[in-house]
Amino acid sequence: MPALSPLNPPIRTLLGPGPSDIHPRVLAAMARPTVGHLDPYYLQLMDRLQDGLRQLFRTTNRMTFAVSGTGSAGMEAAVVNLVEPGDPVVVCVNGVFGARMCDVAERAGAKVTRLERPWGEVFAVDEIRNVAAAVKPKLVGIVMAETSTGAYQPIEPIAQAVHEAGAMILVDTVTALGGVPVEVDAWGLDAVYSGTQKCLSCPPGLAPVSFNERAMDAVKNRKHKVQSWYLDASMLASYWGSDRVYHHTAPINMSYALYEAVSIILEEGLDACFARHDLNHRALKAGLAALGIQCAAQEGFQLPMLNAVRVPAGVDEAKIRSELLARFGIEIGAGLGAFKGKVWRIGLMGYGARPANVYLLLAALEQLLAEQGRPFDRGASVAAAGEVYSAK
Amino acid sequence: MPALSPLNPPIRTLLGPGPSDIHPRVLAAMARPTVGHLDPYYLQLMDRLQDGLRQLFRTTNRMTFAVSGTGSAGMEAAVVNLVEPGDPVVVCVNGVFGARMCDVAERAGAKVTRLERPWGEVFAVDEIRNVAAAVKPKLVGIVMAETSTGAYQPIEPIAQAVHEAGAMILVDTVTALGGVPVEVDAWGLDAVYSGTQKCLSCPPGLAPVSFNERAMDAVKNRKHKVQSWYLDASMLASYWGSDRVYHHTAPINMSYALYEAVSIILEEGLDACFARHDLNHRALKAGLAALGIQCAAQEGFQLPMLNAVRVPAGVDEAKIRSELLARFGIEIGAGLGAFKGKVWRIGLMGYGARPANVYLLLAALEQLLAEQGRPFDRGASVAAAGEVYSAK
Numbered sequence A, B: 001m002p003a004l005s006p007l008n009p010p011i012r013t014l015l016g017p018g019p020s021d022i023h024p025r026v027l028a029a030m031a032r033p034t035v036g037h038l039d040p041y042y043l044q045l046m047d048r049l050q051d052g053l054r055q056l057f058r059t060t061n062r063m064t065f066a067v068s069g070t071g072s073a074g075m076e077a078a079v080v081n082l083v084e085p086g087d088p089v090v091v092c093v094n095g096v097f098g099a100r101m102c103d104v105a106e107r108a109g110a111k112v113t114r115l116e117r118p119w120g121e122v123f124a125v126d127e128i129r130n131v132a133a134a135v136k137p138k139l140v141g142i143v144m145a146e147t148s149t150g151a152y153q154p155i156e157p158i159a160q161a162v163h164e165a166g167a168m169i170l171v172d173t174v175t176a177l178g179g180v181p182v183e184v185d186a187w188g189l190d191a192v193y194s195g196t197q198k199c200l201s202c203p204p205g206l207a208p209v210s211f212n213e214r215a216m217d218a219v220k221n222r223k224h225k226v227q228s229w230y231l232d233a234s235m236l237a238s239y240w241g242s243d244r245v246y247h248h249t250a251p252i253n254m255s256y257a258l259y260e261a262v263s264i265i266l267e268e269g270l271d272a273c274f275a276r277h278d279l280n281h282r283a284l285k286a287g288l289a290a291l292g293i294q295c296a297a298q299e300g301f302q303l304p305m306l307n308a309v310r311v312p313a314g315v316d317e318a319k320i321r322s323e324l325l326a327r328f329g330i331e332i333g334a335g336l337g338a339f340k341g342k343v344w345r346i347g348l349m350g351y352g353a354r355p356a357n358v359y360l361l362l363a364a365l366e367q368l369l370a371e372q373g374r375p376f377d378r379g380a381s382v383a384a385a386g387e388v389y390s391a392k
Helices: A024-030 A040-057 A071-082 A096-107 A125-135 A156-164 A213-220 A233-240 A252-268 A270-290 A317-328 A355-371 A380-391 B024-030 B040-057 B071-082 B096-107 B125-135 B156-164 B213-220 B233-240 B252-268 B270-290 B317-328 B355-371 B380-391
Strands: A063-067 A088-093 A111-116 A139-143 A168-172 A191-193 A207-211 A306-310 A343-347 B063-067 B088-093 B111-116 B139-143 B168-172 B191-193 B207-211 B306-310 B343-347
Touching (some): A040 A063, A040 A252, A071 A168, A071 A213, A088 A096, A088 A125, A096 A111, A096 A139, A096 A168, A111 A125, A125 A139, A125 A156, A213 A233, A252 A270, A270 A306, A270 A355, A317 A355, A355 A380, B024 B252, B040 B252, B063 B233, B071 B191, B071 B213, B088 B096, B088 B125, B096 B111, B096 B139, B125 B139, B125 B156, B139 B156, B156 B168, B168 B213, B207 B213, B270 B355, B270 B380, B317 B343, B317 B355, B355 B380
Parallel strands (some): A088 A111, A139 A168, B088 B111, B088 B139, B139 B168, B168 B191
Antiparallel strands (some): A063 A207, A191 A207, A306 A343, B063 B207, B191 B207, B306 B343
């Protein structure tokens, strides 16, 4: 029986749409000794992790915890708990993840109204107010940080409009959390989900979620059982709540990693963390502009942590990506769906959002573009980024 | 904003029903540098991991991979893919996990016939043949290693009876895999699922699964979409298959851990690994017998890796468990459901199945029982275990 060849992953600089560069403290946390899922230490850790997640989400929601799956499991957990067969639901679609939410909601038996905007654009309050008035949905789902397009959707006024229409709002904060303010309580968000592998700089594998009282009431007053046993929030509430009733065996070491990741953000301070994301985004954007590269998302609505940028005409985009990886160990993302072959997705997320990465990427990209015969002043992109940092 | 207190998990010896003692190489693998989920290295790792899992399951099934969730997500993945609303399904229930499978199948819309046996007993072929003839199920679900009772269910003859009735068989191998033979191809098992935190000695977080061609045909010929987007096997087949179509972001570092865990087993050799589990089980059983402690499961059908044993009369079982943890750092499991307060569950799983752990547990248990005034020869349990090892 042949054993497997040794595990020797290459060292990458992860500047794609996630997983992001993992903080070394988080990697070390993964390797700490495993304890049982009902060990007194682990139960205490769950409490503290919940406290930390509440701080990230800026909420006092009791039901704030980590789903034992990736961000997509978080999406599914939110949808299948809040939606029952036949419920009218509005989903806002301007990229891959809104489309995914439609699919998830339809599989849960929802009557889905799909509100669309072109890729890279964001939704205006009025169009959501209109569709909510017409459909009278139970739930409106929207993506705050569309990882496929780099569009930064303002949430607060939309939450207000959704509530005025009597519906609940579910917000995808997978890429947003830890990179830009996510104000669950101040904005009155009924349910949110996120992932670990974006601005938390933790490997993929858990999905932080939060449900407010109204959402939990909807769960408690369901007519049908939640279709997923694994994601049933009422059962998960008994495990994550004070009862600690065994449900499933939690991913212990992934929890260690998330705990450490959350702690690192709280040590820096959330506002400082947001400011750092913004600064590095502006430096990158200035550097890319010097290379003739522009953001794909609507001006004024561009995410700091996920820069979807248009590939310049005449450039072999796949070759640039593969050479960044092969020659520099840098991963950036390709376009998905409508943006396939047209954009690169450059993540500056969490620990990855730092000048060293901005300079490295600009220098490498400049060299590769020059090799493909693009005309520009060598060194200008790094210089442009430097000016942003110096002006801070 | 208060940061979280430092992460300092205590060092435990995990001899409960899982998570089991994690091999140090597996913990180290968790902390290796994260790469992207579409990185050429990761795609190659997925291929090799699938090969390794095929060896563990003793199958050539193309659809052999790891679900991005814990063992219960593996159960749900198997059920929701194979079952459509209204499908007749038989589930064999002689403990917690059979009962869980009923719940999962009912949530998937199955018409579930629940075949019951008392806790600790196993099913006979005839009773399954009879119920299959009466119900004409699409699927029969059964647990091979019932972690709540320690019962070791023979699978091969049941698989044959199920197939004669025209149904598919789904086998829960969560605790079995890596500890006793799981012969997916030789026994003709249509679908199996497992977990990482039992005999693979890997932290919880992934669920190895395997579907044969017949099961995948059932998935392909479904009338309704699979209710779970996250667990949809046809979409997962495109990611784990040669297309590598992005579905969700795989838990990269958990995959490293599983890869290393599988490799360790293949290096030892599966048969040697089973023999080691058996030997340590016999040593433990002999030692426990010297303490007057007997297995709870039916004689002749006792699992080697999970020893559910009856708490002697007059012993404060919770006190013993808490003192094992507090004074010796040893975790053993409490009874669940019908066995609550009546049994201890002692796991000797994977890396945990070794003489050092057997001796440690016997010595500690003997001391604590003596402190509670139990009469027996001090040292007899360790001596009895030693005789088993010496006679090998």
